[in-house]
Amino acid sequence: MYKGLTIIFGFLFLGGLIESAGVPIPGSVLGMLLLTLALITGIVRLEDVEREGEFLVRNMSIMFIPPGVGIILYLDLLKENLVAIGVALVLSFLITLFVTAKTVEVLRR
Structure with missing residues (x-):
């Protein structure tokens, strides 16, 4: 569980860093794009983040x-x-x- 959350929040943090460097795209979107690219290229395995991702999606209403x-x-x-x-x-x-x-x-x- 810690590994998956670390990966997801790590990409969120990386997106925030890129945004703070002056890119006019929200850091959360950049992080999601980077995570998607990492999943497509095989840098990150789906099994490592699937359970945590499903948990976050199931509880998304709390974020609103x-x-x-x-x-x-x-x-x-x-x-x-x-x-x-x-x-x-x-x-x-x-x-x-x-x-x-x-x-x-x-x-x-």
């Missing part, structure tokens, strides 16, 4: 509690910008839907 509290704290600000936020959400949803559909089309050929 702090952002939920943050939303409540900034409710007035959200109300002021409701139209802009709504437009951004709808547009990003439609763009993601379109890109996903095109990607599936290309991959199915």
Whole structure:
């Protein structure tokens, strides 16, 4: 268990270091990409992180509690910008839907 968590959090830490060096991508995303590359190349074995990864995914809902509290704290600000936020959400949803559909089309050929 300690080995898997050490690997996962090690890649999270490495992503944070790269982000702090000036890369404009969140460190958690960088760490996840690096871990994915390490799994694909065989540097890290799936068996080493599978159990811990499944545990984290099963308990992911707990991670949404702090952002939920943050939303409540900034409710007035959200109300002021409701139209802009709504437009951004709808547009990003439609763009993601379109890109996903095109990607599936290309991959199915």
